[in-house]
Amino acid sequence: xxxxxxxxxxxxxxxxxxxxxxxxxxxxxxxxxxxxxxxxxxxxxxxxxxxxxxxxxxxxxxxxxxxxxxxxxxxxxxxxxxxxxxxxxxxxxxxxxxxxxxxxxxxxxxxxxxxxxxxxxxxxxxxxxxxxxxxxxxxxxxxxxxxxxxxxxxxxxxxxxxxxxxxxxxxxxxxxxxxxxxxxxxxxxxxxxxxxxxxxxxxxxxxxxxxxxxxxxxxxxxxxxxxxxxxxxxxxxxxxxxxxxxxxxxxxxxxxxxxxxxxxxxxxxxxxxxxxxxxxxxxxxxxxxxxxxxxxxxxxxxxxxxxxxx
Amino acid sequence: xxxxxxxxxxxxxxxxxxxxxxxxxxxxxxxxxxxxxxxxxxxxxxxxxxxxxxxxxxxxxxxxxxxxxxxxxxxxxxxxxxxxxxxxxxxxxxxxxxxxxxxxxxxxxxxxxxxxxxxxxxxxxxxxxxxxxxxxxxxxxxxxxxxxxxxxxxxxxxxxxxxxxxxxxxxxxxxxxxxxxxxxxxxxxxxxxxxxxxxxxxxxxxxxxxxxxxxxxxxxxxxxxxxxxxxxxxxxxxxxxxxxxxxxxxxxxxxxxxxxxxxxxxxxxxxxxxxxxxxxxxxxxxxxx
Numbered sequence: 001x002x003x004x005x006x007x008x009x010x011x012x013x014x015x016x017x018x019x020x021x022x023x024x025x026x027x028x029x030x031x032x033x034x035x036x037x038x039x040x041x042x043x044x045x046x047x048x049x050x051x052x053x054x055x056x057x058x059x060x061x062x063x064x065x066x067x068x069x070x071x072x073x074x075x076x077x078x079x080x081x082x083x084x085x086x087x088x089x090x091x092x093x094x095x096x097x098x099x100x101x102x103x104x105x106x107x108x109x110x111x112x113x114x115x116x117x118x119x120x121x122x123x124x125x126x127x128x129x130x131x132x133x134x135x136x137x138x139x140x141x142x143x144x145x146x147x148x149x150x151x152x153x154x155x156x157x158x159x160x161x162x163x164x165x166x167x168x169x170x171x172x173x174x175x176x177x178x179x180x181x182x183x184x185x186x187x188x189x190x191x192x193x194x195x196x197x198x199x200x201x202x203x204x205x206x207x208x209x210x211x212x213x214x215x216x217x218x219x220x221x222x223x224x225x226x227x228x229x230x231x232x233x234x235x236x237x238x239x240x241x242x243x244x245x246x247x248x249x250x251x252x253x254x255x256x257x258x259x260x261x262x263x264x265x266x267x268x269x270x271x272x273x274x275x276x277x278x279x280x281x282x283x284x285x286x287x288x289x290x291x292x293x294x295x296x297x298x299x300x301x302x303x304x305x306x307x308x309x310x
Numbered sequence: 311x312x313x314x315x316x317x318x319x320x321x322x323x324x325x326x327x328x329x330x331x332x333x334x335x336x337x338x339x340x341x342x343x344x345x346x347x348x349x350x351x352x353x354x355x356x357x358x359x360x361x362x363x364x365x366x367x368x369x370x371x372x373x374x375x376x377x378x379x380x381x382x383x384x385x386x387x388x389x390x391x392x393x394x395x396x397x398x399x400x401x402x403x404x405x406x407x408x409x410x411x412x413x414x415x416x417x418x419x420x421x422x423x424x425x426x427x428x429x430x431x432x433x434x435x436x437x438x439x440x441x442x443x444x445x446x447x448x449x450x451x452x453x454x455x456x457x458x459x460x461x462x463x464x465x466x467x468x469x470x471x472x473x474x475x476x477x478x479x480x481x482x483x484x485x486x487x488x489x490x491x492x493x494x495x496x497x498x499x500x501x502x503x504x505x506x507x508x509x510x511x512x513x514x515x516x517x518x519x520x521x522x523x524x525x526x527x528x529x530x531x532x533x534x535x536x537x538x539x540x541x542x543x544x545x546x547x548x549x550x551x552x553x554x555x556x557x558x559x560x561x562x563x564x565x566x567x568x569x570x571x572x573x574x575x576x577x578x579x580x581x582x583x584x585x586x587x588x589x590x591x592x593x594x595x596x597x598x599x
Contacts, residue, residue: 032455036456038420039433053436105322110319145563188589248518267431271522276436283432
């Protein structure tokens, strides 16, 4: 018996030794993940404390769920949460299908040069930062000199609209500009998936007399299904982000009512007002829901006999 | 019959041309504005061509010292972060592509979990504080250095390299390190270029890290500097509803347009050359493994 075990142990050590260089390669990267991803995960415990930076995590007082209680009964968070959900849903409903439709349209183009040029153009906004785009948007929507308002003035007795301080228009601006930035880049993965479809399938369908719409509907879309499912699951995981940087760069005090989302709330309360524990609680609330959404959508994908994300 | 375009082809082409114009026009509009005379531009009604062509606005952008310091900071951060990030990602991704390595699944699960859950802004900030990274280049580089997503794309690419190549090197007495550096890396240029591009774009466009971690203005990234230029007049006017004297407001508008152009042109110049890589890279990454 004892002999066996030492032999087994020896085998394990021998095996580990055999792969020593691979472990050596992986070590710095794993260390990075431990320090920069797992330590902050442990850091969320301050959501259950009355964290004081002078006392640190080890010295601060534990308060259980008090921070969450304050958060949910407070004045601002319920509306922050509602904004997050509404903005995210708008972006999901309008922004998620947009790249798929673009990819399908591009797939119908036979002229390769035209297709390439179009692709180059639509990918471009992805590479432009939100800082620059926010500047562009502000200039376009400027109440006096902005281009959009030059048009609005024609129909509005010469008066422009200050869109960026208008509660009525702010969310639409977020959704439209989000699609503007993301539609082309988002379409790449679908274009890649379409290009992997076996062309003989289309030829067979053509012989059977399927027209182009039918080919798209009965061949291309079903072939895209698993890609769509994976992208959808990933989208669900990021849904409560609602586009933090975009909002941070575009919003202002006058539209907080409709535009303040969890991340902007965490930033203002946590970083700017040093309200660490309560804003960590808000962030943790978001992360837990996001994780739940990923797990649930992945499960649904499995039920629909799709591979899902894992 | 086959090559003849029917009405649907024209509709599709029309839609795509329309989309392309909508994508490009904002940049054209900025460019035209940036070349215009500040006072002339004030009268509005410009749609296609600049009015009173001049380069005054560019002068005032390029004379701005903080644009240059921001540029320098962003170049340093982007270069360091991209080189280190790609190297470390590849080093981690290669062992993970070896199915027989003991403990592989544990490591993959540990990395995968970071895609599902994270500490969030405040714990990240407190960690940076604890590590004394605040107000240093480290704070701009380290938090975004590695991502699970990039590592999995690389892992899939490495897994696609024929095992026979590595085996023959092993017979010649090469160890895993030699194989990785001398065989695997040179064969993986496409995926390395893709990840380098993703990482570089992330660093170059990063604005929030500066806002979160940096105090001293000489370590502001370019995006933070640009933000200051772009938002100054606009936020002051919009938020308070006061209209500033037309001349000042408008001259700052053409300066803002020039700022947008100065920040966009470098990207426009590099972009066509790297485009083929990222399409290839996304394809490699989309093969599940």
